[in-house]
Amino acid sequence: MAAPNSLGRSARVVVRPLRRRDRAAALARLEGRGRDDLFLLDLAQQLGATGDGAPELLGAWRGDRLVGLASVRPTLVIESVLEPAVRDALIGPLSDVATGLIRSDARVVAALWSRLAKRGRRALVDRLETGLVLESTELCDVPTPNGVEIRAAIVDDLEPLVDAARASLREEGRPDPFLGDPRGFRRWVAARLSRARVALRGGEVIWVGYADVRIEEGHLLQGVYTWPAWRRRGLAAAGVASLCRAAFAESAEHVQLSVVEGNEAALALYEKLGFQRHGLLRTILFV
Numbered sequence: 001m002a003a004p005n006s007l008g009r010s011a012r013v014v015v016r017p018l019r020r021r022d023r024a025a026a027l028a029r030l031e032g033r034g035r036d037d038l039f040l041l042d043l044a045q046q047l048g049a050t051g052d053g054a055p056e057l058l059g060a061w062r063g064d065r066l067v068g069l070a071s072v073r074p075t076l077v078i079e080s081v082l083e084p085a086v087r088d089a090l091i092g093p094l095s096d097v098a099t100g101l102i103r104s105d106a107r108v109v110a111a112l113w114s115r116l117a118k119r120g121r122r123a124l125v126d127r128l129e130t131g132l133v134l135e136s137t138e139l140c141d142v143p144t145p146n147g148v149e150i151r152a153a154i155v156d157d158l159e160p161l162v163d164a165a166r167a168s169l170r171e172e173g174r175p176d177p178f179l180g181d182p183r184g185f186r187r188w189v190a191a192r193l194s195r196a197r198v199a200l201r202g203g204e205v206i207w208v209g210y211a212d213v214r215i216e217e218g219h220l221l222q223g224v225y226t227w228p229a230w231r232r233r234g235l236a237a238a239g240v241a242s243l244c245r246a247a248f249a250e251s252a253e254h255v256q257l258s259v260v261e262g263n264e265a266a267l268a269l270y271e272k273l274g275f276q277r278h279g280l281l282r283t284i285l286f287v
Contacts, residue, residue, distance in 0.1 A: 013089040018057040020048030034217030036080040042213040076102040102284040109282040125285040129258035136248045138274035142241040153196035160205040206230040219247035221257040
């Protein structure tokens with residue numbers, strides 16, 4: 001075996017937490033990878049932040065060269081394209097996590113989940129999702145339904161958005177964190193208000209969607225939810241189109257989201273807006 005060095009692939013891979021001083025190396029590693037690793041790119045830009053919401057990232061190094069990235073918090077995410085030795089090195093410490101949410105390229109998740117399952121972890125949710133990407137030139141014009149107003153969320157929208165977040169989790173078969181920590185769950189929703197847009201009719205919130213990642217390389221849409229009584233009336237299309245227009249007005253290079261496998265109606269809706277399929281993700285909530 002060749003001696004360790006900073007360049008050769010045979011050198012030993014060392015994994016350690018990333019610090020503020022590693023931010024430039026992490027961003028250089030992910031440059032041009034926004035469509036495949038947008039969430040990691042957003043977390044890398046936040047390296048050095050403090051507080052409850054601060055991200056926790058791991059870096060795989062060969063000598064002084066960063067060769068792979070993964071996040072431990074807020075979500076377990078592994079860089080989408082890695083050589084096997086680097087992937088396995090990152091999976092080592094990730095397999096020690098006792099509970100959490102994994103969301104990455106399906107092939108990478110398979111390797112991580114195999115290790116976690118052997119350690120007795122149990123999946124509460126395990127699903128595949130189709131990744132979709134929209135370029136600014138491809139967005140189709142969508143009319144807003146009559147009598148509906150779409151705008152940025154404000155503080156007065158907090159309670160209906162708390163209700164929507166809980167309802168969405170129930171529909172996905174996920175545990176309701178509100179039951180164990182109502183104040184904490186309300187704080188979590190409140191922290192997302194600045195990233196949300198809502199649709200209203202007669203002053204009542206009937207749709208919500210979030211741009212949870214908002215960086216120049218791209219916006220990531222999540223938490224899209226229409227109140228059951230208002231579904232199949234064009235609200236989701238109009239609301240997502242509004243989020244996309246806001247993203248491109250902020251000079252985002254693209255917008256991305258994902259659709260749970262089997263939800264053909266949602267897939268068709270987003271493709272009519274101009275989204276193109278881009279990869280297969282796997283999401284696992286485990287304890």
